[in-house]
Amino acid sequence: MLLLLLGGGLFLALYSRFTPYRNFKHAIDITRGKYDKEGATGEVSHWQALSAAIASTVGLGNISGVAIAVYLGGPGVIFWIWMTALLGMAIKYYSCSLAVMYRGVDSDGVAQGGPMYYMTRGLGKLGSPLAVFYAVMGMIGYLAIFQANQFTQTFMEVIRPNETLVDLGSAIAWKAIVGVVLASITATVIFGGVQKIAQVATRIVPPMVGFYLLAVLFVLATNSEGILPAFKLIFTEAFNSNTAITGGLWGVIILGARRAMFSNEAGLGSAPMYHGQSKTDEPVQEGLVAMLGPFIDTIVVCTLTALVILISGAYLEAETNGILMTLIAFKKTLFGWGDVLLMIAVTAFALSTILTYSYYGVKSLSFLAGTKIGKGFNYFYIITIIIAAIASVDLVVNLMDLAYALMLIPNMIAVLLLAPKVNAAASDYFKRYKEGHL
Numbered sequence: 333m334l335l336l337l338l339g340g341g342l343f344l345a346l347y348s349r350f351t352p353y354r355n356f357k358h359a360i361d362i363t364r365g366k367y368d369k370e371g372a373t374g375e376v377s378h379w380q381a382l383s384a385a386i387a388s389t390v391g392l393g394n395i396s397g398v399a400i401a402v403y404l405g406g407p408g409v410i411f412w413i414w415m416t417a418l419l420g421m422a423i424k425y426y427s428c429s430l431a432v433m434y435r436g437v438d439s440d441g442v443a444q445g446g447p448m449y450y451m452t453r454g455l456g457k458l459g460s461p462l463a464v465f466y467a468v469m470g471m472i473g474y475l476a477i478f479q480a481n482q483f484t485q486t487f488m489e490v491i492r493p494n495e496t497l498v499d500l501g502s503a504i505a506w507k508a509i510v511g512v513v514l515a516s517i518t519a520t521v522i523f524g525g526v527q528k529i530a531q532v533a534t535r536i537v538p539p540m541v542g543f544y545l546l547a548v549l550f551v552l553a554t555n556s557e558g559i560l561p562a563f564k565l566i567f568t569e570a571f572n573s574n575t576a577i578t579g580g581l582w583g584v585i586i587l588g589a590r591r592a593m594f595s596n597e598a599g600l601g602s603a604p605m606y607h608g609q610s611k612t613d614e615p616v617q618e619g620l621v622a623m624l625g626p627f628i629d630t631i632v633v634c635t636l637t638a639l640v641i642l643i644s645g646a647y648l649e650a651e652t653n654g655i656l657m658t659l660i661a662f663k664k665t666l667f668g669w670g671d672v673l674l675m676i677a678v679t680a681f682a683l684s685t686i687l688t689y690s691y692y693g694v695k696s697l698s699f700l701a702g703t704k705i706g707k708g709f710n711y712f713y714i715i716t717i718i719i720a721a722i723a724s725v726d727l728v729v730n731l732m733d734l735a736y737a738l739m740l741i742p743n744m745i746a747v748l749l750l751a752p753k754v755n756a757a758a759s760d761y762f763k764r765y766k767e768g769h770l
Contacts, residue, residue, distance in 0.1 A: 333737040336744035341419025352425040352623040359620035381610040393595040394633045399657035401591040405584045408569030412588025417630035420598025421623040429619030431604035445608015447601035462742040470696030473735035476686040477720035483682035484721040490675045511721025522690040540680040548636040551665040558643035596626040601743035616761040
């Protein structure tokens with residue numbers, strides 16, 4: 333997994349001649365609709381596709397995922413999260429270009445894009461077994477168990493509903509109640525299909541990210557003297573092998589790559605499923621839009637979370653793994669009310685991810701068994717939300733890391749093999765762009 337994610341990402345960045353990075357402004361123009369065309373194939377706009385993809389990535393991975401990384405690998409792990417995210421921008425550029433380039437149709441005749449389609453349509457005989465394996469793993473990896481688990485943990489820590497009921501049974505009962513409520517809210521949206529999910533995502537994502545950023549920026553403004561020392565700590569500890577619980581410098585790098593992939597999902601193949609639905613007939617355009625995701629999700633949001641954790645000193649406290657570390661950091665820096673404010677943000681973050689992840693699972697099962705059976709995934713999805721609310725964080729994180737690795741391997745193999753097709757399309761696209769013929 334690490335070889336394909338970091339090695340593959342570095343290869344793609346060089347192979348593209350840094351095309352996604354050099355065309356950052358053009359990507360923003362595409363996203364805001366400057367190059368939209370009437371009658372283009374697809375179901376959602378560039379902005380809706382990006383919002384839905386970001387809704388599934390800008391979530392608890394940015395809040396508790398960063399805390400888990402710092403807890404296990406020390407402040408230096410943030411540096412490796414950055415490096416992985418930069419390479420992830422190139423991966424998303426290629427994979428989401430392929431999602432539009434090799435769009436297929438499902439059993440209902442609706443245009444679909446994603447790893448299973450560019451595998452089967454682009455790789456010949458090799459594509460079918462890769463696609464089947466990916467889809468099977470996707471039905472595990474695209475469960476929102478981490479989000480449900482961390483939201484429940486936040487609720488129990490901030491609201492403390494069982495403060496007077498100290499026995500284990502009452503705690504499990506409260507967690508189950510939270511899981512049932514969360515599952516009920518999710519069900520009201522996800523059975524409406526991709527357009528309903530995209531509509532909700534575009535309403536949740538901007539204010540969600542805005543609210544969180546305002547809270548973080550306030551913390552940084554009132555503790556500005558700690559910003560430069562925090563960055564210095566990140567860089568000085570990046571190559572310090574003694575800080576890693578996970579086993580030396582190599583352990584820190586692996587940990588950074590895992591948490592970055594969990595945060596922005598570059599290489600995982602989830603974003604191509606949404607971007608493959610975008611209303612465009614220009615594959616390269618969608619690839620450029622998609623590469624903004626890792627930048628927003630990891631370079632911006634994860635960094636801000638890390639700064640709050642480091643400035644507050646919460647990372648120095650024992651046994652504060654996961655969301656609890658971030659809660660302590662916000663409570664310390666926001667006059668004792670930070671945990672309540674974070675609870676509001678976590679609610680929006682968790683919901684946005686939970687709502688969008690269901691679509692990925694439906695597409696995985698639909699590919700294997702047809703759209704009629706595929707829609708049944710949502711019932712299984714709802715049940716796992718309730719189970720995850722009760723489960724331990726270690727169990728959930730380990731299961732997701734394993735599933736993600738097994739999904740990334742076939743997806744990155746396909747992306748690397750099909751990369752020349754994207755380069756050829758990019759050469760034609762940028763020629764027309766320079767000539768003003770878009």
